[in-house]
Amino acid sequence: MSHLPETPEEKLALITRNLQEVIGADLIRKKLEGGEVVKCYWGSATTGRPHIGYFVPLTKIADFLNAGVEVTILLADVHAILDNLKAPVELVAHRVDYYRHVLTGVFRTIGVPVERLRFVVGSSYQLTAKYTMDNFRLCANVTEHDAKRAGAEVVKQVESPLLAGLLYPGMQALDEEYLGVDFQFGGVDQRKIFVFAEEVLPKLGYAKRAHLMNRMVPGLAGGKMSSSDPNSKIDFLDSPADVKKKIKAAFCEEGNVADNGILAFANAVLFPISRLRLAIAASGAPDDGGVKPFVTEGAPEGTVFSIGRKAEWGGPLHYKTYEELEQDFAEKKVHPGDLKAGVQEAIINLLAPLHRLFAEDSAFREAEAKAYPPPEPVKKAKKEKKQRVIPPAKTGTLATDAERTAEGQNGINDTPGQGETEEIVKKVEQVRLTNPTA
Template sequence: MADDSSSVKLKGKESFGVDPDTLSPEQKKHFITRNLEEVLGEDRLEALLKEGKNIGVYWGTATTGKPHIAYYVGVMKLADFLRAGCAVTVLLADLHGYLDNLKAPWELLAHRTKYYEFIIKAMLESIGVPLDKLKFVRGTDYQLSREYTLDVYRMTSVVTEHDAKKAGAEVVKQVKNALLSGLLYPGLQALDEEYLKVDAQFGGEDQRKIFTFAEKYLPHLGYKKRIHLMNPMVPGLTGAKMSSSEPDSKIDPLDSAQVVRKKLQKAFCEPAKVEGNGVLAFAKHVLFPILSGEEFVIDREEKFGGRVTFTVYQDLEEAYKKDEVYPLDLKNGVANELNKMLEPIRQQFAASKEMQDLRDLAYPAESESIRDLHFLYCIFFFSSLEPKSKAKVGASDRAVDYSRLDVRVGRVLSVEKHPDADTLYLEKVDVGDKEPRTVVSGLAKYLTMEELHERNVVVLCNLKPANMRGIKSEAMLLAASSDDKVELLVPPPGSKPGQRVFVDGYNTEEPDEMLNPKKKIFEQIQPDLKTNSKLLATYRGIPLSTDEGGVTVKSLSGASIR
């Protein structure tokens, strides 16, 4: 859709001080449609703007799970609509949430609706959107009226089961035997356009089938077609759609700065690849429009390229494609900017006992819910039937990749010479277990005992223990090596013994309890473990990381890791 035209000079928060009536129809259309994936009824939009009409737009959100930072993508478009002089309504769709396979219990809906309103308003305020330009409406304020109910019955008399099910396929939770509530969902969303008296509805691209459903069936009831504005679907932190039902894929606006950083560190972020990159997508659709010409800063050590800034998103994307900006660089930059945005929301929440109580009412602890206790009992019962060894369950079917490895941060507690081999050391290494592990390494010709003692290292912990000159070695220190040089991998500062060393995209499954030596799993994975030109340890080009940052080496680039 429309991009950022250089002819439109109004940008950022400053444009809220400009009277939209002074904008031309072309300028208004620019703000309404920029960065959208698709517009249905663009000709109708242009006609209304030429008539001088202020477009009425509504955005609906079902109050089911918790709002997360992907809501900022929608919030940014609300800001654009306001810049264009639109009359904007935010529909807190509580009844829709209830109908969507009972995702939100009826007794919690009122609390969750209030919580959603608080969070969405706080998000709008955090980017400078004036709330006096907006209207918040609860679905049950009008959807239980006699007129609306009669229209629902009228809708059911013309809609086929096939069309209703197809319309909700991307939005309503799909089950083997479709519930009638899910079939009603698209019809209610279509009727909302008429009862909210708007010219357009805004939503994600996943709403397209509901939008075309509305265009088809509203005229059957004597109501006019509306314009439909669709945002692209922004991938979440795992590379899929960002969803409140998948904790690893989303960041809560109330998450602490530390939690935000940890979640971003674990985000899937493939080097040099833009497609499916949720961190880049968030920068494009949220951060850069908010910064609006101000610098997006990536601070890094000189040996990793030093400080770099970007004022245009496309420049960041190009640098990322060329490996001039690495995933860890991007994550750190996004974390800094995101935490600046979220801090006012955290402070507002911390200062409001009312909102804290409301959150507890809207999302009660699992232990306080009889239903959840039953659920936990079921998990306990069925887990007791599972095999004890996770390594044996489907191990033959699992891909041979980094996810199979149990790699952790370790700390060398003591070092001594092997009694029967001058080239071997015996180390006691804390890897987070109850007792330190004995490691036999061939590092005597490369490092002194003093250089190893009290040093943080990276340890492969799930190799089968092996006898090394009569002493059992229970793990392996990972190092980069060339023909005549060996350098131990270095965990980032702040890493603790036992902390997992993960790789983006390969941290969704638990590692094997023990690698089967007959399958030569590590031997198959090892060729893809290398250091890069930035002295980062990588697997298939993706850095090895802890929650504190990337694993490095001192000087060996392009070296094999073993």
């Protein structure tokens, strides 16, 4: 989109484009047609290290801002504790600080003016008397079964679930009221919580909100991209060498477009960001340290994404839409190695401004060090030498040498004397003479 939307329909189209599901679009349309400012929030529990999968919702938030939506970013510190203690209590405040630095830097990388965003920390209002009473009211209207079902896709599932996990969905529903928004935005994995919120808020006398959901991007190894699995994702602060290593090891089967994290990331992040950067460049707005479009020099007009293939393999490839790239890959016109090389280069360029910001900002570096301190080395416990305990010999059995030694040390001596030995020898000789075969 080369120009900002002006009509309600244009704004709604931009707000809802490239989403997997929209519930309550009419609520948003009514606000737009009435000339009101639409407000939304996107929340993130401050748990594990943020990774490039976050580019998916953050890129979509750029669309919201361009459509005139007021966006609130919720740094959900209390939720981080409720979700099976994914964030230790003593580290939560530091992780809030780190998330704020990272997300601000990423928005600048994308080309989003951060002054148009509002950051709110969950504990700033979730610990108030009014919110607490509303939370109690909500709990009085929700069964254990419904609360557990609502959080099944989001809250970590364990064999013996904690009570805290049952509070998670209800608080996320209340956040819509306390942040004063018209819609909540999140991944499609949040759907059950969103539906739960639509059911429970009216019971408390609050309005039902709309809900917008983006697709979940597969991890590099297939499946969900996860903060807890370092091989499934690329950290925002991963070095170019780490990016290359992880992309090289990523699952990318030739012709397979169904379960392909590399293609999915290009679709959800690289193409939208490149279009955004092209629009910013065309408008003459200052670059603000953001990335350049992912287009090589000499690319045809209208190109959004380029793959710098070597001349002996046919030269560079240029694409105006993601659909063109997907079709070429499905028809095996693009080799997995070439696709990986193009995406790898784009990711390195995408992260470069954030890395520069991290290197130049001591507060950013300090926040990272405090939020994710290195684990303390596990000290191996020294094994205590067990003392050998020798039981006394049983009656009628032969004692061992060790037992004899121990008995001797205790003043007991059962060793035959000289006379006794001679007597034994004589008896043996008599037996031999009597029985020669013995």
